[in-house]
Amino acid sequence: MTDQAAHSPAITTKDLSRRFGEFLAVDRVTFTVQPGEVVGYLGPNGSGKTTTIRMLLGLLRPSAGTGQVLDYDIVQQSEQIRAKVGYMSQKFALYQELTARENLAFYAGVYGVRQRQRIDEVLELVGLKDQERQRAGELPVGWRQRLALGTAIVHQPRLLFLDEPTSGVDPLARRAFWDLIYTLVEGGVTAFVTTHYMDEAEYCGRVGIMRDGRLLAFNTPSWLKQNALPGLAWDVYAEPLLPALNALEACTCVLRAGLVSDHLRAITPPDVDATELQARLVEAGTPAVHLEQVEPTLEDVFLALASHN
Amino acid sequence: MMPEYLIDASNLRKHFGGLHAVDGVDLRVASGEIYGLMGPDGAGKTTTIRLLCGALQPTAGKEQPTQILIGGVDMLRQTELARQQIGYLPQRFSLYEDLTVLENIHFFAQARGLQDRDWRPRCMEILQFVGLAEFLDRRTGHLSGGMKQKLGLAAALVHRPRLLLLDEPTTGVDPVTRQDFWQLIIRLAAEGNQNGRSTAVLISTPYMDEAARCTRVGFMRQGHLVVEDTPARLRTRLQAQVVEVVGRPLPLMRRLTSKEPGVEDVQMFGDRLHLRVQEGQAEAVMEHLNQVLPEQGCQISRLRTIPAQLEDIFISLLEIK
Numbered sequence: 001m002t003d004q005a006a007h008s009p010a011i012t013t014k015d016l017s018r019r020f021g022e023f024l025a026v027d028r029v030t031f032t033v034q035p036g037e038v039v040g041y042l043g044p045n046g047s048g049k050t051t052t053i054r055m056l057l058g059l060l061r062p063s064a065g066t067g068q069v070l071d072y073d074i075v076q077q078s079e080q081i082r083a084k085v086g087y088m089s090q091k092f093a094l095y096q097e098l099t100a101r102e103n104l105a106f107y108a109g110v111y112g113v114r115q116r117q118r119i120d121e122v123l124e125l126v127g128l129k130d131q132e133r134q135r136a137g138e139l140p141v142g143w144r145q146r147l148a149l150g151t152a153i154v155h156q157p158r159l160l161f162l163d164e165p166t167s168g169v170d171p172l173a174r175r176a177f178w179d180l181i182y183t184l185v186e187g188g189v190t191a192f193v194t195t196h197y198m199d200e201a202e203y204c205g206r207v208g209i210m211r212d213g214r215l216l217a218f219n220t221p222s223w224l225k226q227n228a229l230p231g232l233a234w235d236v237y238a239e240p241l242l243p244a245l246n247a248l249e250a251c252t253c254v255l256r257a258g259l260v261s262d263h264l265r266a267i268t269p270p271d272v273d274a275t276e277l278q279a280r281l282v283e284a285g286t287p288a289v290h291l292e293q294v295e296p297t298l299e300d301v302f303l304a305l306a307s308h309n
Numbered sequence: 310m311m312p313e314y315l316i317d318a319s320n321l322r323k324h325f326g327g328l329h330a331v332d333g334v335d336l337r338v339a340s341g342e343i344y345g346l347m348g349p350d351g352a353g354k355t356t357t358i359r360l361l362c363g364a365l366q367p368t369a370g371k372e373q374p375t376q377i378l379i380g381g382v383d384m385l386r387q388t389e390l391a392r393q394q395i396g397y398l399p400q401r402f403s404l405y406e407d408l409t410v411l412e413n414i415h416f417f418a419q420a421r422g423l424q425d426r427d428w429r430p431r432c433m434e435i436l437q438f439v440g441l442a443e444f445l446d447r448r449t450g451h452l453s454g455g456m457k458q459k460l461g462l463a464a465a466l467v468h469r470p471r472l473l474l475l476d477e478p479t480t481g482v483d484p485v486t487r488q489d490f491w492q493l494i495i496r497l498a499a500e501g502n503q504n505g506r507s508t509a510v511l512i513s514t515p516y517m518d519e520a521a522r523c524t525r526v527g528f529m530r531q532g533h534l535v536v537e538d539t540p541a542r543l544r545t546r547l548q549a550q551v552v553e554v555v556g557r558p559l560p561l562m563r564r565l566t567s568k569e570p571g572v573e574d575v576q577m578f579g580d581r582l583h584l585r586v587q588e589g590q591a592e593a594v595m596e597h598l599n600q601v602l603p604e605q606g607c608q609i610s611r612l613r614t615i616p617a618q619l620e621d622i623f624i625s626l627l628e629i630k
Contacts, residue, residue, distance in 0.1 A: 038579055040579070042484075043482045043483075044483040044484065044485045044486070045453070045455075045486075047455065058404040061325050067492075115530070140351065141349055141350045141351055142349070167480070167517040168349060168350040168480070168516065169349050169350070169515070170348075170349035170352075170627075171517060171531070171620050171624050171627070172624060172627055172628075173349065173621050175576065175624065178577070179577070182560070182577060194486055196481070196482065197484075197516060197518065198484070198518050199516060199518050201515055201579075202578050202579060203578055203579050204579040205579040205580050206577075206579070206580075220579070221578070221579055221580055221581075222555055222580050222581060222611070240499070241499050242496065242499050242500065255570050258488065258492060258623070259492055259495040259496070259499075260521065260522060262524060262541075280436075299484060299488075299518065302484055303484065303485065303488055306484070306485055307485050307488075
């Protein structure tokens with residue numbers, strides 16, 4: 001890590017903003033990503049995630065603020081940026097009729113990669129050496145995903161943008177995929193992951209959460225769970241569930257209440273204790289059978305920060 | 310008392326040429342359940358759902374025939390009657406973009422055979438339930454993705470089905486909208502039970518974090534149902550403990566912990582490791598790591614046992630198979 005720290009950041013933005021008419025899509029976003037980091041970028045639809053990425057890739061000019069990607073200015077040097085980053089989308093662009101090797105050869109051509117051994121290297125790296133002659137369309141989803149990653153790294157990008165990279169795969173295949181990302185990252189590649197899924201966010205070293213164009217938090221999943229929730233999380237077991245939920249929702253001491261299959265989840269301010277919460281439920285005629293303060297999940301944090309209430 | 314099964318299917322089987330999309334699945338879903346059909350793309354989830362709602366004919370088995378009872382009605386013999394019990398939201402559902410919210414629901418109500426005098430109160434009731442009552446006159450094409458999905462759900466519910474089949478309703482939906490959607494599903498199942506009207510939901514999803522919201526989950530792989538249980542019982546089926554290690558540098562800690570005796574598996578996340586440790590070994594492993602890791606230059610900021618996640622359990626069960 002120490003030798004990487006000597007390198008300049010992979011991404012820096014300062015007060016990056018974008019306005020569409022009256023609408024402020026991205027509002028003074030400032031962050032730094034170091035080389036070798038895996039960063040998750042979360043936010044509801046319309047929160048400004050995609051607009052941020054389009055600016056980082058030089059596809060959209062900022063209305064204000066500045067940004068550098070791999071030391072290139074996002075306004076002046078967008079072509080250099082696009083040549084040095086890799087992009088993999090959940091709807092990956094593979095040619096189903098071409099073999100694994102042919103897909104890689106095609107992308108190598110697009111990026112002007114001449115060395116044939118690079119294709120062998122990539123096949124080896126993504127673990128598709130034995131499948132190189134199979135058509136992409138015939139590969140199982142997990143392998144197709146790895147091939148898509150292969151096409152995104154054939155030109156040895158130093159920064160990878162991944163959009164919901166493991167949606168719809170097996171837990172085992174997902175692990176294998178992330179092991180691969182971590183291998184690349186150990187070699188100094190930086191990964192920037194946008195996702196709607198907390199499963200994927202958990203694989204990121206730091207997670208940024210956007211809402212209404214603002215970057216509300218940017219920290220490790222563990223830190224976010226321990227510090228970013230403005231209160232306490234409770235598991236509440238009560239019968240019947242719906243009256244108990246209504247009772248919790250009616251409580252002034254409950255910030256957010258929800259159903260989690262066979263029990264309820266409540267978020268309260270930090271000064272509320274179990275006795276008080278139980279007292280409210282007793283008043284409503286639905287005392288809790290069991291009430292326990294629990295560590296919030298990343299989703300609790302996300303909902304607390306990203307919801308409008 | 311025998312539970313009432315809204316789905317009682319045995320030997321579900323569908324082959325497409327040489328592809329055995331669903332290969333001998335038995336599935337029972339009782340009243341009040343929210344059954345999560347989990348599994349990767351291509352595991353057979355959608356085909357299973359389409360068999361259940363009669364959209365596909367099963368591939369007849371040689372010895373055992375397929376049987377599909379929906380609320381006691383035989384789907385293969387009394388298809389129309391069985392289908393009336395089902396509300397089905399396919400992965401890609403079509404709404405008429407040029408029609409308003411109310412017009413769309415009216416259309417589905419008519420298609421489902423609701424009488425003219427009944428449709429309006431029922432449509433209003435169901436739009437109220439999904440939170441679209443204020444948008445009656447809005448054109449469907451102008452709704453957000455989350456609202457379209459709620460309208461799709463309303464359309465599937467308009468004829469008061471007892472069984473709701475949802476095929477990956479939350480794929481590509483943002484977490485805030487997803488949370489809203491799940492609250493509706495859980496309410497639906499709970500309200501049905503309170504009113505003494507048996508209701509059940511079967512929902513498919515590739516996402517593990519949704520499994521915990523279901524009352525029971527089944528995990529499909531290559532056309533087979535390989536694991537099935539309640540989330541709580543699945544957690545107790547893991548005969549091991551999970552130790553969480555937070556610290557740095559993670560790659561080095563990962564290499565060191567995977568050589569540690571008593572550690573069966575190491576999973577790396579963004580800022581921590583989860584170690585699957587043999588039953589009863591957690592204390593010994595933690596004590597040893599507290600000594601060994603700092604010696605090798607690692608900095609531990611947290612070391613503790615944590616409850617197993619459903620993902621840990623599925624991985625351990627899949628590794629055994």
